[in-house]
Amino acid sequence: MGEPSGVPEPAPAAQRPGRIVVNGDPLDWREGMTVRDVLKAKNYIFPLVITTVNGTLIPRGSYDVAVVPSGADVKVVHLISGG
């Protein structure tokens, strides 16, 4: 039985300094930006998310302290909820 791959498309290449890519879309970056800051900037308030920065899984308890480097590829996978 085939199943959805769950594998996202690769992030756009050649991200210029001063920006990061979040779920495929560019976002302005600043020094010291944390995962929590990224979620706030994107208004990602849904609690059931899984976040990776350059492929590394960030535990939910570390969102306030995990720093996102310039040019990073951030993936915020929202799980399904509701209804």
Added chain:
Amino acid sequence: MSTMTPDYTVRTNYTDNLEEMRAAHKVLLEVPFTPSEPQRGYNMRSLHIDLTNLKVTEKKVTQEMVDTFVGGRGFGLWYLWNATTPTTKWNDPENEIVISPGPIAGITQYPGTGKSIVVAISPLTDIPIDCNVGGYYGPLLKFCGFDCLELQGKAASEVVVLIDGPRGVIRIEEAPLEPADSHICSEIFTHMYADGPTDLKNVSVVSAGKGSDHSLIGCLNFSFYDAKRKAARLKQAGRGGVGTVFRDKKLKALVVRGPVIKADLNHVADRARIQKVGSVINKEIHDLDAQQCNMKRQGTAHLVEVMDAYDLLPVKNFQYGNHPDTKNIASWVWDKRFTQGIPDGCWYGCTMSCSKGADGHVVKTGPYKGDIVTVDGPEYENAAGLAANCGIFDPDWLLEVNFYCDTYGVDTISYGTLCAFAMECWQRGILNAERTGGLDLTWGNAESQMEILHQIARGEGFGLIAGQGIRKMKQIFSERGWGDLKLMTDIGMEVKGLEYSQYQSKESLAQQGGYALTNKGPQHDEAWLIFMDMVNKHLPTFEAKAEALHYFPLFRTWFGLHGLCKLPWNDIEPANNAEQAEPAKVPEHVYNYCEIASGVTGLEVTKEKIIEQSEKVYNFQRVFNLRRGYGRREHDWPPYRSVGPVTVEEYESRTERYDKQMLEEIGVDPAGKPVEEKIAITRKYREDRYSKLCDAVYKRRGWTTDGVPTMETIKKLGIDFPEVVELVQKSGG
């Protein structure tokens, strides 16, 4: 709004005249039966009640039925198929209401295991509808000895059907005096048939109120006795007008009295196996729910502000996706209004406990004005549909309309969506005060929303038109020359005749299919793919979307075959879920379901078996639609409002988004183009994509390009019964 916490045991008493009402009953039929307890989840017996001829028949459930249809929705569809003909109308006597709980229903070691599935030919869609509902009726029916109940025919007068397991008696009684409205009759019948106060919890009542008498959007209320509140609480089989069918049969109530619930009434094959995964998920809920969805405090209402933040909350008939006043109906409001700290499970052992109740509501309008009641909910769908979608952001009005929808037996989802449609018709001049009988349907007018509902219950005025649902409203408005049918077709949020549930799908092609490519109509319980598609961008191709629209509807169909609630699957997740290969599927919980199904039935169930079991029933339901003259590509076409911006205001509310898409995805420069032209360009692009999605989904599901299951598919699935084969062949499958 009151800031004081009300006493959750205080409410208006409706049982004072119980003895008078009981004395007015006339027993029309009484038959004995031999109660039994299921073995490995099944009694291998069902019950058929003919209300016209007052006849009760036991039927054998065959192993072939179990192998093909499993239980729950599968049994319902099979019995309905055999009971009806291709031309049976919803109000013909042969139409049935079938209630079946499924083999897992009734276990107490795992959350969300007390569901029943209701199936009937829908008055809204003219095809089978299926509703998944909590409350105690289904499990107690099973513990009396029946895997399924068919109700056929029409009674000559208002009746109550009692199944009393401990006494081994089935009775049909004329019941002339009890009010039909559910918050009253559930309370009365619970007390009338319980054998004293300690027995109240062993009685469950199914009812529909006066709203079901005069509309096509009637729902059924299934009760469960809340021992803390000392009240019969209500859960709804909401969609498709099953309450309307119920009242058309002159049913006032179904009552079941079951045995005292014990841990192993299902006599499962391997209880330890169930207990093992049950203890794991119960610990997850205990440890993690407060940090995750907070279901225990807020129920599904936790989603209100989440949907607003992602531009997914339907506002003003799905025109927009958020609103500054959403804060007034958000989860923190309900966190305070719901009584906290008491169990709110709609079946024993459900630690998710999300059937929240707002106690102490003082009714402001209508026949129960001044009464103190407990409102069951509001859940997300009610807050989104009855409030935001109608531009009403007042929690007290939401409680009021939620209460009346439930007690009148009116589906909150259809009612919210059709009110939103009527209000947009008012905005666009299709309706005016002369046409509504004086009601002002300006966005946000809660009093008018309430009055339409009361009119439905009284069977008068504009409520009689509104209660027919959006499909018929469009026809009526068009026939009377009130508005342009094309515009109403674009903004009337229904497919197959059923109103949409409450999520914006404009920016998720997969969810457009998740709604319109359903068997019964646009209800989110088949597939909710918006985050996966729109936010995560995990479904970049038509094939990936088609795969999701194959897997998730089948996975979720499985809950309805077994008597399960969907919520403990993915409204709580294990602490290590992020480390799994496909976290959106919550693999550990899929494993749990394999374990409990295997543990109950003794049949080894794998994740592949889950899909295989569902696929038989899902395709059978598609063929059932075909049998009734539907079930083809043309019936899967959505209203454009669910696909893209219909009006100039909608486009201009998100110009940046649509212009960017036009430039980057369509390859057309929007600069200098009038909005109407941009709407047309966007529409052509989006409708083309929807059509391509249909092609991909049909191919993945093993259907023809017209949406008909192929002969190869039905043979592979073992549903190649002679009539199915004939139908499929005739339909080009």
